[in-house]
Amino acid sequence: QNETNFCYPFSCMGQPQSTCTFGNLFVADDLWHHIAITRGASGVLVLYVDGEAESTCTQTGVPSSNNFQSLTIGCTHGTIGPPPGGIEPPIWFFPGLIDEPAMWNVALEAGQVSAVFESGVDPGGAGLVGYWDFDAGSGQLVLDLSAAANHGFLGTDSDVAGESADPQWVSLDVEFRRADCNADGQTDIADAISILNYLFGPGAEPPCGDACDINDDGSLDISDAISSLADLFDPTFPPIPAPHPGCGADPTSDGVNCSAFPPCP
Numbered sequence: 001q002n003e004t005n006f007c008y009p010f011s012c013m014g015q016p017q018s019t020c021t022f023g024n025l026f027v028a029d030d031l032w033h034h035i036a037i038t039r040g041a042s043g044v045l046v047l048y049v050d051g052e053a054e055s056t057c058t059q060t061g062v063p064s065s066n067n068f069q070s071l072t073i074g075c076t077h078g079t080i081g082p083p084p085g086g087i088e089p090p091i092w093f094f095p096g097l098i099d100e101p102a103m104w105n106v107a108l109e110a111g112q113v114s115a116v117f118e119s120g121v122d123p124g125g126a127g128l129v130g131y132w133d134f135d136a137g138s139g140q141l142v143l144d145l146s147a148a149a150n151h152g153f154l155g156t157d158s159d160v161a162g163e164s165a166d167p168q169w170v171s172l173d174v175e176f177r178r179a180d181c182n183a184d185g186q187t188d189i190a191d192a193i194s195i196l197n198y199l200f201g202p203g204a205e206p207p208c209g210d211a212c213d214i215n216d217d218g219s220l221d222i223s224d225a226i227s228s229l230a231d232l233f234d235p236t237f238p239p240i241p242a243p244h245p246g247c248g249a250d251p252t253s254d255g256v257n258c259s260a261f262p263p264c265p
Contacts, residue, residue, distance in 0.1 A: 019057065020058075031207060034049070034116075035047070038108050048110075051117035052114075073098060075092055100134065103131075106126070106127035118219065120255050129146060140166075154166045174259065175247045176208045176211045177244060177248075178210065178240055179231060180263065181211050181224075183211060185263040187231070192225045192232075195214075199221065211261060212224055
């Protein structure tokens with residue numbers, strides 16, 4: 001994608017041309033990424049990738065109030081305001097996976113965005129007006145877990161299942177083996193090295209963070225490397241949390257995810 005497309009919607013409608021700065025926006029690596037966009041009263045728009053501010057646009061103009069179309073996630077209707085004769089069918093579908101979108105009626109600060117990235121969305125959080133966790137797995141209804149109860153539906157018709165505009169429900173319960181951080185099918189000292197290399201060296205982000213979250217505290221830090229070594233060399237160390245030593249889905253819900261783990265079926 002052309003990075004300048006990020007500011008395109010905010011430089012039309014007769015508004016001043018946006019001035020933008022760009023950081024690392026590459027996310028086409030087959031891994032999950034957390035994307036957040038904030039826009040304050042001053043018109044400054046900030047795009048965050050995995051909790052870090054990567055792009056900023058100024059002079060984004062005043063949002064149009066002449067738009068009566070419903071909020072859509074994963075596609076657009078392509079026009080500003082209602083088209084003649086009714087609502088246009090959705091176009092420009094997002095060719096990927098989307099999970100847990102949320103919306104606030106206040107502009108989150110950088111620390112708040114980072115907290116959402118690390119720990120997930122608090123359904124009772126201040127200013128939250130929409131949080132769709134997409135956990136139904138079937139049917140047309142998409143529940144909003146916020147107090148606003150802005151429930152949605154798949155496609156263009158809340159009553160018709162299987163229409164061409166419907167996205168597909170997919171399972172995200174990737175099975176993995178905790179403590180096998182480098183996903184080589186074994187638990188050994190190389191796993192602790194992988195964690196340390198990711199935290200303090202040039203190592204890439206592991207494709208299965210859950211496997212590296214060895215103490216299952218919902219974060220990847222040096223305590224996981226310590227737990228890995230203690231499990232190998234200290235017979236009195238408490239057992240590694242499930243799933244271990246076999247494969248399985250993560251029994252706990254936290255901000256660490258697993259997009260792929262080849263050693264498990």
